[in-house]
Amino acid sequence: MERYSFHFNARRSVTDYKKDEEMERKSMQKCIKIISPCGILGYGFPKEPFLNAFHERIHGIVVDAGSTDAGPHKLGANVSIVSRRALKKDLSIILEKGLKHRIPVIIGSAGGAGAKTHVELTLEIVKEILAEQKTHAKIGIIWADFKQQTIIDALEEGRITPLSPNIPSLTKEIILDTKTIVAQMGHEPILKALKQGCDIILCGRSYDPSPFAALGIYHGMDPGLAYHLGKILECGALCAEPGTTKDSILGTLYEDCFTVQALNPIRKCTPTSVAAHTFYEKEHPFILHGPGFTLNLENCEFNEIADGIIEVRNSRYIPDSEMKIKLEGARKVSYRTFVIAGIRDPLLIHQLEDIERKVLQQVKSYFTEIPDEDYEVNFYHYGQDAVLGEQEPTPLKGHEIGVMFEVLAKEQELANSICANVRSTFLHYGYEGRKSSAGNLAFPFAPSDIEFGPVYEFSIYHLMRITRDPFLLEVVEV
Amino acid sequence: MVKLVEIAKILRSKNAGPFEITLDVLFDEKQTYEEVKNAGVITKETIAEIYNLSPADIHHLVYFDQALGIKITIARKISSGSPGDRDVYGAQQHAPLMNLEI
Numbered sequence: 001m002e003r004y005s006f007h008f009n010a011r012r013s014v015t016d017y018k019k020d021e022e023m024e025r026k027s028m029q030k031c032i033k034i035i036s037p038c039g040i041l042g043y044g045f046p047k048e049p050f051l052n053a054f055h056e057r058i059h060g061i062v063v064d065a066g067s068t069d070a071g072p073h074k075l076g077a078n079v080s081i082v083s084r085r086a087l088k089k090d091l092s093i094i095l096e097k098g099l100k101h102r103i104p105v106i107i108g109s110a111g112g113a114g115a116k117t118h119v120e121l122t123l124e125i126v127k128e129i130l131a132e133q134k135t136h137a138k139i140g141i142i143w144a145d146f147k148q149q150t151i152i153d154a155l156e157e158g159r160i161t162p163l164s165p166n167i168p169s170l171t172k173e174i175i176l177d178t179k180t181i182v183a184q185m186g187h188e189p190i191l192k193a194l195k196q197g198c199d200i201i202l203c204g205r206s207y208d209p210s211p212f213a214a215l216g217i218y219h220g221m222d223p224g225l226a227y228h229l230g231k232i233l234e235c236g237a238l239c240a241e242p243g244t245t246k247d248s249i250l251g252t253l254y255e256d257c258f259t260v261q262a263l264n265p266i267r268k269c270t271p272t273s274v275a276a277h278t279f280y281e282k283e284h285p286f287i288l289h290g291p292g293f294t295l296n297l298e299n300c301e302f303n304e305i306a307d308g309i310i311e312v313r314n315s316r317y318i319p320d321s322e323m324k325i326k327l328e329g330a331r332k333v334s335y336r337t338f339v340i341a342g343i344r345d346p347l348l349i350h351q352l353e354d355i356e357r358k359v360l361q362q363v364k365s366y367f368t369e370i371p372d373e374d375y376e377v378n379f380y381h382y383g384q385d386a387v388l389g390e391q392e393p394t395p396l397k398g399h400e401i402g403v404m405f406e407v408l409a410k411e412q413e414l415a416n417s418i419c420a421n422v423r424s425t426f427l428h429y430g431y432e433g434r435k436s437s438a439g440n441l442a443f444p445f446a447p448s449d450i451e452f453g454p455v456y457e458f459s460i461y462h463l464m465r466i467t468r469d470p471f472l473l474e475v476v477e478v
Numbered sequence: 479m480v481k482l483v484e485i486a487k488i489l490r491s492k493n494a495g496p497f498e499i500t501l502d503v504l505f506d507e508k509q510t511y512e513e514v515k516n517a518g519v520i521t522k523e524t525i526a527e528i529y530n531l532s533p534a535d536i537h538h539l540v541y542f543d544q545a546l547g548i549k550i551t552i553a554r555k556i557s558s559g560s561p562g563d564r565d566v567y568g569a570q571q572h573a574p575l576m577n578l579e580i
Contacts, residue, residue, distance in 0.1 A: 068496050071559020071566045164537060166553040167497050275545035276488065276504050283494040283551040285542035302544060334561060378562065387570050391530050393577075408561050457560035458496045 039236035039245025042082025066109025076330030076456030114205025140193030144204025178329035186291035190214035224317030239277035329460030336452035337419035341441035375409035483576035491572035
């Protein structure tokens with residue numbers, strides 16, 4: 001077991017008088033204030049807390065729009081995770097405020113996966129809003145797409161390594177199968193856009209904290225504090241209590257620390273909520289790897305310096321000896337058709353797995369001309385072990401089971417045909433001891449079979465060593 | 479003996495990238511956290527057993543005093559959203575930890 005022993009910094013028990021003194025000292029210092037309206041652009045946020053933040057001077061609005069969390073489909077199929085309507089709704093509020101106050105608006109991982117089509121969709125919406133608001137802006141667009149050949153060259157030069165031990169090594173064949181490849185940018189290309197005076201910066205795939213860090217670094221602040229603040233702000237108000245990705249949060253960078261505070265009075269940050277958020281969705285609690293650096297948060301201190309204002313110190317930025325960026329790519333692996341049905345008959349529930357095996361045998365004996373390797377059928381039993389699968393320690397058998405079965409096949413037509421046959425065979429299968437001779441499955445919908453379309457997998461999730469900034473900045477005036 | 483779910487403030491799971499799942503156990507009192515830490519129950523061996531993994535599939539198990547929390551990062555057998563995956567966000571993989579007796 002790894003056990004780290006820290007210098008535990010007990011929360012200071014400061015009196016209100018001391019808190020006031022601290023706030024006064026802070027008010028004299030140079031500071032950079034950044035608003036993050038929500039955790040993902042298009043998730044939505046209450047307007048009032050966001051607008052109220054502008055009673056004081058704000059230096060920029062930064063919002064993350066992407067994630068790999070929702071799986072490889074967005075990147076592979078070039079689709080967005082939020083609706084176009086929601087994207088436009090959120091962006092209209094943000095752009096109006098940003099342009100009015102003449103402060104930069106930075107969007108990280110535009111459109112969800114941050115590939116060309118995602119950035120183009122966001123740009124199209126931005127232009128629409130500018131036209132509707134009858135205003136103009138200088139827009140910086142930073143592309144994060146990579147050509148297959150660039151990755152093949154890097155592979156042949158030994159510049160590519162998997163990100164964790166359970167990721168397969170990359171091959172030329174996999175790269176050629178992967179149509180869309182992006183990499184996560186650091187703050188460098190965003191800094192370039194800020195220096196060129198862009199009002200709106202649309203970033204392709206970015207390391208989530210980078211757009212926040214870029215704004216801090218642009219104003220001469222410490223990169224360790226700027227990135228750590230970015231890590232906390234990129235999820236919106238998730239670091240407050242109660243936490244949510246659908247509300248605004250305010251971050252303030254000082255020369256030797258930063259503070260975080262909720263903008264909506266129904267939420268409040270605490271030292272634990274902010275420290276715990278440093279933890280969130282990262283493989284290690286205090287060592288964070290970013291593009292070209294490591295963030296060491298081992299000696300960070302989290303203190304409440306005024307009601308709901310949490311101050312963080314000692315975040316350390318350590319540049320790596322080599323610049324490496326994280327590549328992401330998704331390839332199509334099959335087509336899916338699936339069915340959802342309920343089973344209520346206890347005689348059937350009792351021998352479900354066995355019946356499914358027999359149904360499959362019957363399907364295979366019908367489609368003898370189709371090779372086994374051309375398709376696969378999977379059954380999921382909701383109410384039993386659908387979520388954890390073979391890792392389920394406590395198999396529950398209730399009075400009903402939601403069964404979902406999917407067929408994955410080389411072609412969509414094949415998936416549809418086999419799924420239809422699995423469904424009809426299962427529906428009418430005459431198992432041992434059956435009394436319900438009219439049918440085995442309760443379908444909630446007609447039609448029962450749902451054509452899902454292509455299925456993707458993350459085929460590239462590797463580090464690539466680079467020697468120069470590969471992210472291209474394009475500036476347009478609209 | 480008490481179950482982990484009864485004393486933890488937060489007990490959650492989430493993807494840490496598409497190939498790993500990270501489990502966070504957070505407490506709201508330093509004393510409870512210290513007791514769990516000192517009990518020595520949450521180890522790579524225990525996690526491997528509960529999740530039916532080999533110890534090598536447990537990439538990190540770290541106690542983080544400032545946050546009064548424990549982070550455990552495990553390898554996914556199937557990457558997020560690939561055929562055969564059951565939990566794209568990895569958001570419901572924490573349940574087996576809840577009944578761990580401390």
